[in-house]
Amino acid sequence: MTAAVQQETAPARRSRTRVLREVLRKPAAAVSIGYVLLLVVLAIGGRWIAPHDPDVQDLGNRFAGPSLEHWFGTDDFGRDVASRIINAAAVTISAPAISVGIAVAIGLPLGLWAAVRGGWVDAITGRLADTVLALPALVGALAIVAVLGPGLVTTMIAVGIIFSPAIFRVVRGAALAVTEETFIRAADAVGSSRRRTLWVHVLPNIAAPLLVQTTILMGVALLVEASLSFLGLGVQPPDASWGSMLKAAYANQFDAPYAVVPPGIAMVLTVLAFNTIGDAIRDAVGLRRRT
Amino acid sequence: MSGRMIVRRLGGGVLVLWLVSLVTFLMVQLIPGDPAQVIAGENASAADVERIRERLGLDRPVIEQYLTWLFGVLRGDLGRSLFTDRPVTSTILLAAPPTLALAVAAIVVAVLVGVTAGVLAGLAQGSWLDRAISSLATLGIAMPSFWVAMLLVSVFALGLGWFPATSYAPMSRGLGTWASHLVLPAVALGLATAAELARHTRGCVADVLTRPYVRTARARGATTGWLVRRHILRNAAIPVVTVLGLQTGRLLGGTIVIEAVVGISGLGTLAVNSVLQRDYPVIQGYVLFCAAVVVLINLIVDLTYGWINPKVRTA
Numbered sequence: 099m100t101a102a103v104q105q106e107t108a109p110a111r112r113s114r115t116r117v118l119r120e121v122l123r124k125p126a127a128a129v130s131i132g133y134v135l136l137l138v139v140l141a142i143g144g145r146w147i148a149p150h151d152p153d154v155q156d157l158g159n160r161f162a163g164p165s166l167e168h169w170f171g172t173d174d175f176g177r178d179v180a181s182r183i184i185n186a187a188a189v190t191i192s193a194p195a196i197s198v199g200i201a202v203a204i205g206l207p208l209g210l211w212a213a214v215r216g217g218w219v220d221a222i223t224g225r226l227a228d229t230v231l232a233l234p235a236l237v238g239a240l241a242i243v244a245v246l247g248p249g250l251v252t253t254m255i256a257v258g259i260i261f262s263p264a265i266f267r268v269v270r271g272a273a274l275a276v277t278e279e280t281f282i283r284a285a286d287a288v289g290s291s292r293r294r295t296l297w298v299h300v301l302p303n304i305a306a307p308l309l310v311q312t313t314i315l316m317g318v319a320l321l322v323e324a325s326l327s328f329l330g331l332g333v334q335p336p337d338a339s340w341g342s343m344l345k346a347a348y349a350n351q352f353d354a355p356y357a358v359v360p361p362g363i364a365m366v367l368t369v370l371a372f373n374t375i376g377d378a379i380r381d382a383v384g385l386r387r388r389t
Numbered sequence: 390m391s392g393r394m395i396v397r398r399l400g401g402g403v404l405v406l407w408l409v410s411l412v413t414f415l416m417v418q419l420i421p422g423d424p425a426q427v428i429a430g431e432n433a434s435a436a437d438v439e440r441i442r443e444r445l446g447l448d449r450p451v452i453e454q455y456l457t458w459l460f461g462v463l464r465g466d467l468g469r470s471l472f473t474d475r476p477v478t479s480t481i482l483l484a485a486p487p488t489l490a491l492a493v494a495a496i497v498v499a500v501l502v503g504v505t506a507g508v509l510a511g512l513a514q515g516s517w518l519d520r521a522i523s524s525l526a527t528l529g530i531a532m533p534s535f536w537v538a539m540l541l542v543s544v545f546a547l548g549l550g551w552f553p554a555t556s557y558a559p560m561s562r563g564l565g566t567w568a569s570h571l572v573l574p575a576v577a578l579g580l581a582t583a584a585e586l587a588r589h590t591r592g593c594v595a596d597v598l599t600r601p602y603v604r605t606a607r608a609r610g611a612t613t614g615w616l617v618r619r620h621i622l623r624n625a626a627i628p629v630v631t632v633l634g635l636q637t638g639r640l641l642g643g644t645i646v647i648e649a650v651v652g653i654s655g656l657g658t659l660a661v662n663s664v665l666q667r668d669y670p671v672i673q674g675y676v677l678f679c680a681a682v683v684v685l686i687n688l689i690v691d692l693t694y695g696w697i698n699p700k701v702r703t704a
Contacts, residue, residue, distance in 0.1 A: 228401075229408040236642030237660070237679045244664045244672045245419050321533050325646045328535055329661050348539050348650065355543045362536040369531040 117306075120382040127378035130371035137368065141188040150178035152185035153336070163356075170360040173346065179357070183364055186338040191368070193254050193332075193339065194319035198312050200258025205265025206308070210296060212266070213273035220270075227263035235260050235322050243331050250339075253332040257319050268311045272304035279303075306383040313376035317369040324365060340365045398691050402684045409680040413673045414458050417445060428471065428667050441471070445669070462677065468670035470663075477674040481656065485678075487557040488644045488655035491578060494571045495640055496633060498579035499586055504629060506583070507590025508617060514595060522587060529584030535646035538577035542651065545573060555652035574651045578643045582636045589628040597624045626697045634690035638683050 122128045140147060155177055164171045170179035212220040230238060235257075242256035276282060277300070285295045326332035327341030328348075335342070340361040347357035420427050425442035433441075441447075446454045461468065467477035510522040546554035558570040597603060597620055606616060645657030656675060663671040 225404065225408060228405050229412060231638075232405050232409055232680045232683050233676065234638035234642030234679055234683065236645055237638075237676060240645070240660055240664055241413075241416060241672060241676045244667070244669070245416050246421070248664070317531065324533055325535060328646060329649055331661070331664060344536060344539070351539070351543060351547070355547065358536065358539045358543065362533070362539070365533055365536065366528070366531050369533075370528065373527070373531055 117379065117382045121375070121378045124378050126374050130374040130378075133367065133371045134375070137187055137191055140184050141191050144184045144187060147184060150181040152177060152181040152338075154178075171354065171357065173350075173354075173357065179360055182338060182343060183340065183360055186340055186343055186361075187364075189250065189333055189337060189339045190320065190324075190341070190365075193250065193323045194257070194316050196254045197257035197261065197319045197323065198315050200255060201261035201265045201315065202308070202312060204259065204262035205267075206269050208262075209266040209269025210273055210300070213270045213277065214292070214296065214300075223266065223270075227266050230260065230263045233260075235318070236325055239322055239326060240331070243326065248331040248334070250333045250337065253323055253326050256326075257322050260322070261315050261319060264315060265308070265311060268307050269304055272307045273300055276300050276303045306379070310376050310380045310383070313372055313379060317372035317376075320365065320369055320372070395692065398688055402688050406677075406680060406684055410459065410462060410677060411455075413676050414455055416673060416676075417447070417669050418451065428669065444469075444471070467674040467677070470671050471668045472666055477670050480659065480671060481674050481678055484654065484656045484659045486559070486655075487653045488641075488648065488657060490557070490567075490571060491574055491644050491647065491653065491655065492640050494575035495579035495582065495643075498575050499582035499636075500629065500633070502579070503583035503586025504590050504622075504625065506587040508594055508621060508625070510587065510591040511594025511598070511621075512613065512617075519591075522591070526584040526587045529580050529587075532580065533646075534577050534581060534643045535650050537580055538574055538647050538650040541573045541577055557651075557653040557655065574647045574653065577650075578640060578647050581643075582632070582640060585636065586629060586632050589632050590625045593625045593628050594621050597621050623697075627694065630690055630693050630697065634687055637686040638679075641679055641682060 122131070156172065170183065173179055173182065208223050212223040233241070238260045239253070239256040242259055243252055246252035246255065282295060282299055285299055290298075323332055324339065324341030324344070327339050328345045330345065333339040333342045343361040344358055344365075347354070347361065350357060417424050423438075425438050425445065425447050426433070428445075429438045429441050446457060449457075458468075465478055467481070469476055470480055473480070506522045506526070510519040513519050542554050546552045552573050553570050556570065558566045560567045600620075603616060603620060606620070611619075644655065645660060647653070648655050648657040649661065656678070660672065660675045662668075663675065
């Protein structure tokens with residue numbers, strides 16, 4: 099009997115390499131994955147890769163335009179903008195990653211719990227999700243930052259909490275759909291414990307929608323955190339993210355109007371990459387487009 | 390939509406609003422450490438801390454605090470600002486017009502640009518125009534609205550001087566002045582929504598074009614313009630309303646950053662300043678206001694379905 103049940107779940111596992119191959123076959127998705135990997139390399143090794151020290155000031159050379167020496171020019175302290183963008187990649191990428199991790203840590207167990215238990219657990223968790231969703235992401239994040247105080251860490255927590263209902267809903271929906279499948283009933287029938295059913299049968303089958311949702315949320319989280327940093331509530335100097343770089347660049351728009359371009363383009367490309375990867379995975383696993 | 394359905398939706402909305410109000414009330418209680426000390430600041434004297442504790446009622450039992458606060462909210466009394474000492478309700482109502490004008494203008498931009506682009510792409514599926522619109526929509530969704538606002542201000546206000554660069558002009562200064570101040574921020578805020586609308590409208594147009602009644606109409610010699618007016622726009626109305634409902638929150642949140650870029654002193658600016666000053670009564674009022682707007686819009690969207698599509702009325 100166990101063998102039969104395992105055979106039922108096998109397709110979900112075997113298809114993983116197939117999904118990856120299908121995603122990589124799309125040029126846009128392959129380029130996006132390459133771009134994200136490059137960002138990760140820059141985030142880890144930025145200090146050594148950057149052409150200049152991102153913190154060295156050259157006050158005689160403020161607001162210099164792009165040149166061979168300074169690809170994206172220099173900022174209000176004469177610091178090399180290209181090096182600062184590379185250096186800020188670490189915070190810019192890791193902040194949404196940690197936020198989405200927090201959202202999964204909250205939303206995944208609650209979503210599974212709501213789907214498996216149903217009844218009052220489902221009703222209460224569902225209402226809690228509705229409550230958080232009634233607030234615009236930025237407004238909710240602002241409220242949480244108001245409680246915890248401004249800063250990078252509190253911003254990451256705030257965005258994580260705000261996005262947890264999105265994970266919760268996807269997990270709950272996918273888990274409910276899976277529990278209707280025959281192989282789950284078969285597992286129940288052969289006396290598989292609830293925990294085992296959850297780990298071996300339910301989790302692998304909600305992995306795909308969860309992966310799509312987390313990838314898309316990465317882009318949104320990056321934008322929300324950039325917004326908070328731009329407002330001065332997120333990353334605090336001397337740390338820098340692309341959002342806080344935009345804030346500084348915009349404050350000096352009369353001296354260097356083009357300075358807002360490089361951090362913004364870096365941000366657009368990154369969000370674009372996450373969205374493209376998310377869409378490609380969604381198409382590859384045959385999920386419907388989000389509405 | 391039946392009367393019973395409307396009552397159920399209303400009830401759901403009221404329940405969510407009550408939960409939001411509960412969470413909002415708890416905001417002050419959840420401040421790590423002693424809330425009164427945190428609000429007063431590290432260097433505040435003991436007397437100042439006590440004064441704040443008393444003003445916020447933090448010296449009373451939590452249940453009593455909550456009931457006092459809740460009955461206040463129900464009467465429209467959100468307390469007083471810790472900094473200006475003005476009533477929060479009037480502070481919010483005073484700051485609301487520029488923000489709401491910006492949000493509504495952004496919706497107008499989004500519908501005009503998004504629906505037009507979506508219909509064009511849907512009618513010319515597979516053409517270069519379709520591909521161009523799809524690519525632009527993908528790009529539009531990935532662009533942070535506040536960055537777009539910076540670029541628009543740099544190019545069209547500071548560079549070309551076509552529009553004023555900053556601030557909001559009330560309608561009393563003339564419709565032209567009012568509109569010219571709103572154009573750039575509204576375009577920046579509405580762009581992502583326009584992109585989302587374009588995608589959904591295109592899908593809807595593509596779907597309608599495969600319907601038998603469209604083929605019949607074509608066979609009877611109907612022009613494309615007639616088809617667009619008679620069938621396509623009507624069918625596209627449903628995804629448009631759905632997307633707009635879902636995007637209300639995004640637009641409302643977006644006003645915060647756009648206001649910071651363009652220097653509009655509306656609700657967003659009020660909220661950010663209140664967070665920086667730890668003016669909790671104002672933040673609580675702002676959060677409740679935003680939640681009420683979102684719940685109300687979703688209710689209106691639900692009711693609109695019945696009006697657009699008679700099939701939903703009985704559901």
